[in-house]
Amino acid sequence: MRLFHTSDWHLGQNLHGQDRDFEHSCFLAWLLRQLAAEQPDALLIAGDIFDTVNPPVTAQERLYDFIVSAHEQQPTLTIVMIAGNHDSGSRIELPAPLMRRLRTHAIGRVLWLDDGQLDAERLLIALPRADGTLGAWCLALPFLRPAEVTGTHLGDDYLRGIGQVHEGLIAAANARREPGQALIAISHAHMAGGSVSEDSERSLIIGNAQALPASLFGPSISYVALGHLHKPQKVNGEARIRYCGSPIPLSFSEIGYQHQILDVRLRGETLVSVEPRLIPRAVNLQRLGPAPLADILVQLADLPDIDLLADTQRQPWLEVRVRLDEPQPDLRQQVETALQGKAVRLVRIAAEYAGTGSREGEADGARLIELDQLTPQELFSRAWHDSYGSAVDEQTLSDFAQLLQDVQMQSEQP
Structure with a gap:
């Protein structure tokens, strides 16, 4: 059995207001070529599709x-995709009846039967080989929102509810499979020990809940295809539990590593190999600084000039980080003037005072944080402190997290 593991496409994403559709189109065209050349049995998309x-x-x-x-x-290809925390589960599932005719399974939510048991059947997907024989079962675990795993018959413990989902689904899969058939889990979650990329990953920690333990996936699971963390990595060093990462850098903090999909091979129930397939970067992200303005202007002058024959859609996105000793009201004008005729696209200027780390225009050396760098929980905590002069307590923060989830659930309705 052979699988391609992908995640975190984030289709529709923009970078400081700049559209990324060209980069996504290049990735999808590359992925189609890989599928045609290698003919895997299944493609897994582990959440945050949008x-x-x-x-x-x-x-x-x-x-x-x-x-x-x-x-x-490739008519024999099976595609399994799940909703991530950025996705609307109901929107992902909306075209599911049509997509099943294309051997594509879209799972956005977990449901419970009237007797309080997990509806495991809708989360179990058969993965046939190209010859039609059944090679594996896929356990589809979309991002689990509190409203889906807590309630009247489930209790109010979010982590316990998540545990019940995993236990019920794994038990159903073990009862269903035959000898030699592998169990493959696909999940969108923040696992304990995972390395987070700054600026581009929305927190999955709800209230007092912690990152999920790898022990949720017992030894009967041959491979766990994870989504959410954008940096490719193993969980706790386990070769069988992996994040493949995002296909393009979604922020400037993701410049420093190679983006990839994972090529997973199994023989029966045994994981044979997991190999990265490196994704060509259609558009580079380039960061200058932090450095004094004079040095930045020299570096900008050294950038390559525009090639009139080159594709402007491939010009790098540029972030400039300037260290200042005093305010520079014409900072943007100086930077933009220096960039005239240069083959880059400026998306952000970050100005900070030397020695304080504060950005231009701040008072008393207090660091100015842009709103898009704060999670809703962090913003709520700051507003609480400004209003009451003390840190928000854990129970109030947990209540806020629950309200936030309820609002997000309502907004997901197409």
């Missing part, structure tokens, strides 16, 4: 065009 719960039409078109093209070139 960047927002209400993605732009162009992002939805990208996804569905890709699915149709993949099926047309």
